[in-house]
Amino acid sequence: xxxxxxxxxxxxxxxxxxxxxxxxxxxxxxxxxxxxxxxxxxxxxxxxxxxxxxxxxxxxxxxxxxxxxxxxxxxxxxxxxxxxxxxxxxxxxxxxxxxxxxxxxxxxxxxxxxxxxxxxxxxxxxxxxxxxxxxxxxxxxxxxxxxxxxxxxxxxxxxxxxxxxxxxxxxxxxxxxxxxxxxxxxxxxxxxxxxxxxxxxxxxxxxxxxxxxxxxxxxxxxxxxxxxxxxxxxxxxxxxxxxxxxxxxxxxxxxxxxxxxxxxxxxxxxxxxxxxxxxxxxxxxxxxxxxxxxxxxxxxxxxxxxxxxxxxxxxxxxxxxxxxxxxxxxxxxxxxxxxxxxxxxxxxxxxxxxxxxxxxxxxxxxxxxxxxxxxxxxxxxxxxxxxxxxxxxxxxxxxxxxxxxxxxxxxxxxxxxxxxxxxxxxxxxxxxxxxxxxxxxxxxxxxxxxxxxxxxxxxxxxxxxxxxxxxxxxxxxxxxxxxxxxxxxxxxxxxxxxxxxxxxxxxxxxxxxxxxxxxxxxxxxxxxxxxxxxxxxxxxxxxxxxxxxxxxxxxxxxxxxxxxxxxxxxxxxxxxxxx
Amino acid sequence: xxxxxxxxxxxxxxxxxxxxxxxxxxxxxxxxxxxxxxxxxxxxxxxxxxxxxxxxxxxxxxxxxxxxxxxxxxxxxxxxxxxxxxxxxxxxxxxxxxxxxxxxxxxxxxxxxxxxxxxxxxxxxxxxxxxxxxxxxxxxxxxxxxxxxxxxxxxxxxxxxxxxxxxxxxxxxxxxxxxxxxxxxxxxxxxxxxxxxxxxxxxxxxxxxxxxxxxxxxxxxxxxxxxxxxxxxxxxxxxxxxxxxxxxxxxxxxxxxxxxxxxxxxxxxxxxxxxxxxxxxxxxxxxxxxxxxxxxxxxxxxxxxxxxxxxxxxxxxxxxxxxxxxxxxxxxxxxxxxxxxxxxxxxxxxxxx
Numbered sequence: 001x002x003x004x005x006x007x008x009x010x011x012x013x014x015x016x017x018x019x020x021x022x023x024x025x026x027x028x029x030x031x032x033x034x035x036x037x038x039x040x041x042x043x044x045x046x047x048x049x050x051x052x053x054x055x056x057x058x059x060x061x062x063x064x065x066x067x068x069x070x071x072x073x074x075x076x077x078x079x080x081x082x083x084x085x086x087x088x089x090x091x092x093x094x095x096x097x098x099x100x101x102x103x104x105x106x107x108x109x110x111x112x113x114x115x116x117x118x119x120x121x122x123x124x125x126x127x128x129x130x131x132x133x134x135x136x137x138x139x140x141x142x143x144x145x146x147x148x149x150x151x152x153x154x155x156x157x158x159x160x161x162x163x164x165x166x167x168x169x170x171x172x173x174x175x176x177x178x179x180x181x182x183x184x185x186x187x188x189x190x191x192x193x194x195x196x197x198x199x200x201x202x203x204x205x206x207x208x209x210x211x212x213x214x215x216x217x218x219x220x221x222x223x224x225x226x227x228x229x230x231x232x233x234x235x236x237x238x239x240x241x242x243x244x245x246x247x248x249x250x251x252x253x254x255x256x257x258x259x260x261x262x263x264x265x266x267x268x269x270x271x272x273x274x275x276x277x278x279x280x281x282x283x284x285x286x287x288x289x290x291x292x293x294x295x296x297x298x299x300x301x302x303x304x305x306x307x308x309x310x311x312x313x314x315x316x317x318x319x320x321x322x323x324x325x326x327x328x329x330x331x332x333x334x335x336x337x338x339x340x341x342x343x344x345x346x347x348x349x350x351x352x353x354x355x356x357x358x359x360x361x362x363x364x365x366x367x368x369x370x371x372x373x374x375x376x377x378x379x380x381x382x383x384x385x386x387x388x389x390x391x392x393x394x395x396x397x398x399x400x401x402x403x404x405x406x407x408x409x410x411x412x413x414x415x416x417x418x419x420x421x422x423x424x425x426x427x428x429x430x431x432x433x434x435x436x437x438x439x440x441x442x443x444x445x446x447x448x449x450x451x452x453x454x455x456x457x458x459x460x461x462x463x464x465x466x467x468x469x470x471x472x473x474x475x476x477x478x479x480x481x482x483x484x485x486x487x488x489x490x491x492x493x494x495x496x497x498x499x500x501x502x503x504x505x506x507x508x509x510x511x512x513x514x515x516x517x518x519x520x521x522x523x524x525x526x527x528x529x530x531x532x533x534x535x536x537x538x539x540x541x542x543x544x545x546x547x548x549x550x551x552x553x554x555x556x557x558x559x560x561x562x563x564x565x566x567x568x569x570x571x572x573x574x575x576x577x578x579x
Numbered sequence: 580x581x582x583x584x585x586x587x588x589x590x591x592x593x594x595x596x597x598x599x600x601x602x603x604x605x606x607x608x609x610x611x612x613x614x615x616x617x618x619x620x621x622x623x624x625x626x627x628x629x630x631x632x633x634x635x636x637x638x639x640x641x642x643x644x645x646x647x648x649x650x651x652x653x654x655x656x657x658x659x660x661x662x663x664x665x666x667x668x669x670x671x672x673x674x675x676x677x678x679x680x681x682x683x684x685x686x687x688x689x690x691x692x693x694x695x696x697x698x699x700x701x702x703x704x705x706x707x708x709x710x711x712x713x714x715x716x717x718x719x720x721x722x723x724x725x726x727x728x729x730x731x732x733x734x735x736x737x738x739x740x741x742x743x744x745x746x747x748x749x750x751x752x753x754x755x756x757x758x759x760x761x762x763x764x765x766x767x768x769x770x771x772x773x774x775x776x777x778x779x780x781x782x783x784x785x786x787x788x789x790x791x792x793x794x795x796x797x798x799x800x801x802x803x804x805x806x807x808x809x810x811x812x813x814x815x816x817x818x819x820x821x822x823x824x825x826x827x828x829x830x831x832x833x834x835x836x837x838x839x840x841x842x843x844x845x846x847x848x849x850x851x852x853x854x855x856x857x858x859x860x861x862x863x864x865x866x867x868x869x870x871x872x873x874x875x876x877x878x879x880x881x882x883x884x885x886x887x888x889x890x891x892x893x894x895x896x897x898x899x900x901x902x903x904x905x906x907x908x909x910x911x912x913x914x915x916x917x918x919x920x921x922x923x924x925x926x927x928x929x930x931x932x
Contacts, residue, residue, distance in 0.1 A: 481631055482670035484657045486684035486731065493658075496683075500674045 024491045031395050032405055039414040042458045046429035047417065053432050054272035058265075065266070065273035075274060078254035085167045085239075085250060086232045092168070093175030093232075094225040100327065101180050103320060105187035108310045110317065115324055121332040123177040124562050126519035128237025128536070129555050131170050132543055133335030135161055135241065136342045136552065138169075141349050143338065162246045167239060171232050173331050178231055179224030186220035205311060222292050230285040233278070234422030236522040241543060251278050252424045252522075259428060259526060268432060275425040286420055336559055342552035361553040371554070374533040377449070381534065382517035385456040386510040393464030393509050394502060397472045398494070402480075412465070419462035423522030430455050430527060447529035455523045460516065464509045467577070471505035472498075508573040515565050519558050581640075582607045582771045583628065583739055588637035590623055597623050599795045601637075605739070605773065605788075610765055612774045614782040615792035616818070621775045624792070625741050628773065629664050630657035642738060658687075663732030664741040667748070669724045671716045671731075677703070678712045680727055684735035702734045705764060722753050729761070733768065740765075742774045746781065758785060779819050783807070791815050812932050816863040823869075823902045827862035827929065829855070841929070844897045846877045853929040861930040868926040869895075869904040871912065875921030879904075881914050895922070 057064045069075050100119055103109055122130070137144045138161035145157035160166065190213065198208045214221075239250040249257065255278070258264065258271040313320060342348065344357045365371055396415075400408045418426045434451055437444040445451045475498065483493035521536030528537045535558060542551040569578035583605040590598040598620040605611050613621040626632040628639065630646070633654055639647035641662075646655040663684075672680055682699040690698075703709045706726040716724055725745060732740055742761070746754045762785050765772050776782060782789050783803045791798040791806060791814075799811045810816035813824045827843040834840040838849040843862050850862065879902065883894030886908070893904040893914065904922070914920060 476668055476670065478666040478668050478670035479672060481629075481657070482664070482666060482672070482728075482731070483683070484631075485629055485660075485662060485664045486735065487658045487687035489656070489658050492687070497672060 024489060027491070028395075028399060028403065032399055035392060035396060036407060036411060039411065042454050043414045043418055046426075046433035046458075049433040050272050050275065050425070050429040053269050054276050056269050065270050066276075068270055069274060069277060074249070075254060078249040078251050079277075081164065081243075081248060082233060082250040082252075085164055085171065086229060089168050089171035089175055089232055090225060090229045092172040093228050094179045094221065096172065096176040096327070097179030097181075097224060097228075098183055098221055100176065100324070101184040101187050103324065105184055106311050107313050107320070109313060109320060109324070111321075115328070118328045118332055119180065119324070120177065121328075122174045123181065124515065124566055125174070125332075125335075125559060126237060126516070126521065126536075126562075127170075127174050127235055128241050128521050128540070129339075129519060129558060130174050130335055131238045131241040132539070132551060132555055133339040134166075134170055134173075135543075136338040136548075137161075137334060138166065146349075162242055162248075164243075164248060166242045167248075167250075170238050170242065171235070174238075175228050175232055176331075178228040179221065182224035182227060183217065183220050186217055190216065219292050223289055226285050226289045226292070230282055230289075230420075233281055233285075234424075236422075236424050236525065240521070240525070240540065245544075252422060255424050255428065256525065259431070268428070271428055272432065275422075275428055279421050279425055282421055339552050339555045339559065342549060343556045345549060348548040361549045362557075365550055365553050365557075370533055371538055373531060374535050374538040377452075377532060378518050378520075378535040381449075381452055381456055382514040385453060385460060385517055386513040388457060389461055389464035389513050390468075390506050390509040392461065393468040394506055396465055397468035398498065401469060401472045402477065415461045415465050418458040419460070423459065424526070426459055427455060427523045427526035430458075430523075447532070449532045452524065452527050452532060452534070455527055456517055456520070459520075459523060460513045463513050463516075467509040467512055468502065468505055471502050475501055504573045504576075508569050508577045511565050511569040511572065512577065515562055515569075518561060518565075581605055582609075582642060583773070584638075584640040585624075585628070586638040586640070588624070588627060588634050588639065590620075590627060590632065591635045597795050598627070598634075601792075601797045603790060603797070603800065605771060608765075608769050608771055609787045610762070610772045610774065610785060611788045611790060612776060612782040612786040613790045613792060614776055614779055614818075615798075616777060618794070619792040620795040621777075621792050622743060625743055625773065625775045628739070629662055629741055630655065630660055661735070661737055662739050662741060663735060663737030665725070665728045665732050665743065665745050667744045669721075669728040671719075671724045671727050673716050676713055676715050677708060677719070677727055680716070681730045681734055683731060688735070698734055702730045705733070705768070706730045706760075721748060722757065725749070725757065729764075733764070733770065737770070739771045739773060742772065744776050745774075746776070746778075761785070783819065789819075791818060793818070810863065810928070810930070813861055813863060813930050816928070816930065820865060821903065822863045822865050823900075824861050824863045824930070825900045825902070827860050829858050829860065829929075839929070844877060844900060848877070848924070850924075850927045850929055855929060855931055857931050861932065863928045863930050864902070864924045865926065866892075866903040866905040868924055869902065869906075870923055870925055871906075871914075872921050872923040875923050877922055878919055879922050881916055881918045881920070884914070884916055897922075 054065055055061050055063070104112060104116055104119065109115065125133075134142075136142050138159050139145070140157050140160060140162075142157075142161070145159065148154065148158045149156075161169070194216065195208050195212055198212045203211060234252065236252040236256065239248075239253045240256070243249060244253050244257075251274070255271050255274050258267050258274065261267050264270070341352060343361055344359070345352065346356045346358050346360070350356045396411065399405050400412065405411075430451055431446070434445040434454075436446075445454065479501075480493045480497050483497050484490070488496060519536060520534065521540055524534040524536045525540060528534060535554065539551055539554050539558070542554065566578050581604045583603070585601055585603040588598060588601045589596065601620075601624060603611075613624055615621050623632060627634050627647070634647060634649055636649050637647070638645060638649070641660060645651075645653050646660055647653060672683075675683070678699060681703060682695050685695045685698060700709060700712075703712065706729055708723065708726050708730065711719065711723065716727070719727065725748075728745075745761075746757055749757060758781060761772075764770070774781070774785065783806075786803060788800065789803055789806045790800050793814050799806060799815050801809070806815060806819050810819065810822075813822070816822040816824060825843060827841050830840040830842055830847065832840050834849050834852075837852050839852045841848060841850055841862065877897065879895035879897045881893055882896045882901070883892075885892040889908055891906045891908050891913070893906060895902045895904055
């Protein structure tokens with residue numbers, strides 16, 4: 001290389017001022033402000049309408065709706081029921097989750113890899129499907145009760161799952177997944193030296209747990225507990241399946257019933273006021289959670305620390321493995337098996353023999369028009385919202401993290417709101433906002449496919465943003481800068497460097513949205529209309545109509561699909577995401 | 580014509596001035612190092628030259644063409660400056676192999692494939708990576724990744740090559756090797772280099788010119804010899820090499836040729852002449868310019884002694900000051916703690932501040 005020639009494009013330095021506006025520079029701004037507009041339309045506007053409506057009765061502004069909350073015995077009872085069910089479930093679920101996390105993270109239990117997957121399974125199963133599956137076991141003529149009655153000769157079932165107790169049971173069984181997922185990483189990362197210091201001071205394993213480990217992990221445990229509490233309080237599926245048939249209502253189902261009660265004047269506004277109360281619980285919970293998570297007093301967990309010693313179980317291995325087995329059986333194996341078998345049985349209540357098993361229920365399923373529609377609708381809704389959310393998530397995550405955009409926090413807040421607030425409230429806000437056609441453009445969204453899509457977008461957008469934000473922060477800015485200094489304009493650098501590196505997370509976001517969207521019931525129950533049914537709606541209504549075997553077949557299909565999608569997430573994200 | 584010229588460059592973030600009124604000229608093929616403690620503004624300077632940070636005030640000219648002029652609102656983006664850069668983290672792209680990484684700047688410039696292949700292989704030979712063309716970054720060691728980054732920056736024949744603390748992630752042995760190689764490459768290929776580091780040894784051993792920065796200000800610009808022998812203030816004196824710095828007062832009496840009379844440490848002495856308007860100032864003496872002298876009026880007590888094998892580090896108490904003295908360990912005299920000895924300064928320097 002003796003002659004140094006200047007390569008053509010680096011020699012030409014424009015002496016003109018800043019690059020004149022061209023597509024490449026305007027495009028990011030368009031996307032950003034376009035998104036803000038979209039969020040204003042699907043989140044901000046419905047929220048305002050909801051709040052305003054809670055103060056409206058008979059066309060005037062009043063506090064009457066709120067007064068009703070505390071005077072109407074039904075509303076009051078449902079509030080108490082919610083607390084009676086959610087509080088114990090939260091406590092049980094947290095204890096269970098923490099114990100399981102401890103076993104997995106800190107002991108030398110054999111078969112850890114398999115246990116970890118099995119323990120996390122409840123995360124995938126939509127709660128109301130789990131509740132339905134359990135009715136096959138613990139309903140009045142469920143398998144368990146039938147065996148009990150056969151064995152003992154009793155004439156009434158031992159356990160009736162259609163009760164407050166039943167709800168507590170199912171919520172605890174499925175609830176543990178949340179504290180487990182929150183606490184497990186904290187357990188794994190605790191700095192060995194704090195425990196070693198206790199040991200060298202003379203403390204036994206039990207003392208170390210009590211005096212050092214658990215106190216240090218309190219913030220994570222508290223955080224997990226709060227998240228679980230908010231999640232259970234907001235749940236619609238479990239009370240809808242287990243409580244509503246016996247008129248036992250929690251806050252969410254009470255709101256639902258109020259919305260559907262066309263005879264009650266002002267019903268939507270009353271429901272709105274009730275929603276505000278429920279939302280208040282959620283927001284307080286969220287604030288508490290942020291405070292706990294951010295308090296740095298207990299941060300002794302760092303990425304670099306050596307992991308603490310594994311506790312040797314010795315002969316305790318067997319009872320503990322058995323305990324794990326029982327948990328997994330209860331949460332994953334029993335209900336899924338119950339659903340499968342019930343779907344294959346000729347008629348509900350018949351004993352399981354080869355001659356009674358048939359695929360007829362599945363065949364019938366696919367022949368019913370409304371079910372075909374529901375399957376199509378759910379798959380398209382999930383896929384479309386998945387793609388849109390993955391794209392928007394990618395662009396927004398990039399813009400928020402790299403481009404220091406104005407209004408970033410507002411955007412993050414608007415995206416988080418419909419995810420943090422109970423789904424019933426989101427659905428109500430959509431109803432109130434879009435009941436009447438949108439002025440000027442005369443577009444009516446109510447009772448259409450589109451209102452469902454909008455609700456799904458608002459609800460699951462946060463998943464996409466979180467997934468892709470996590471991925472973007474892992475990519476060091478210098479990778480793009482190196483591309484820029486090598487001669488690439490900003491868009492080229494984005495395409496050459498960010499896109500290939502973000503592709504796995506992009507696909508993962510798509511599937512991570514599809515999974516909850518397919519089994520979605522809370523929004524669909526309120527926003528569906530004839531021709532726009534979803535899988536959740538179909539399952540729910542068939543359950544109400546007592547079409548047990550068909551419901552079981554549908555539930556089984558949903559469970560299998562969700563497992564498949566989860567497997568795809570794992571493959572696509574190279575094992576980093578998914579159960 | 581200089582290759583690079585910075586004029587009155589200032590960078591402010593709100594009330595915080597990160598770089599203050601920096602001026603710098605870099606000639607063709609010069610190796611210039613910007614050195615200073617953490618937070619001094621050196622990386623900000625480098626990134627302003629690269630175009631990742633926009634100066635608040637000032638001008639930057641590259642080959643006499645303005646690439647930044649805050650008054651006229653001229654700002655050329657990084658991709659159009661023809662500057663190469665090696666990042667501290669190397670920033671080698673994990674989804675491309677060595678060849679694709681290094682040839683990237685040429686592919687952007689849409690050169691023909693044959694030419695791209697030739698130039699890429701040639702630069703890979705220069706950095707001794709030609710057998711690794713197919714490999715991916717995760718299959719390379721840290722040192723090899725760094726060479727990939729270097730090759731990628733050089734392949735486009737940049738007007739200026741920027742290096743942002745490139746050796747800080749390498750172990751000591753590798754650092755020495757790479758220091759030598761970078762210098763070799765620079766001389767062989769004839770590249771203008773701007774090198775940022777906090778390591779003053781790198782600054783001194785590799786550069787034609789050193790820019791010492793502190794708290795956003797350029798303290799001094801000079802050759803390594805000038806910086807070492809004639810620091811303009813106590814910061815530079817203490818940052819490059821080590822120095823004892825203590826208060827000193829100029830006396831009005833005449834002195835020998837080329838010298839001036841001062842009083843310091845309770846004693847009068849004659850030091851090399853320095854033009855100054857101040858009466859009070861500082862005297863800087865490097866630890867190895869301290870020597871024992873039996874009948875010296877300046878007495879010191881030994882309060883610390885560290886045997887280092889080839890030398891002995893003494894800590895001396897003189898009046899209210901503590902001075903560092905580095906003595907050759909082969910001297911016949913070995914002093915002990917609490918010995919009181921006479922000392923003299925073979926070399927010293929008056930500093931205004």
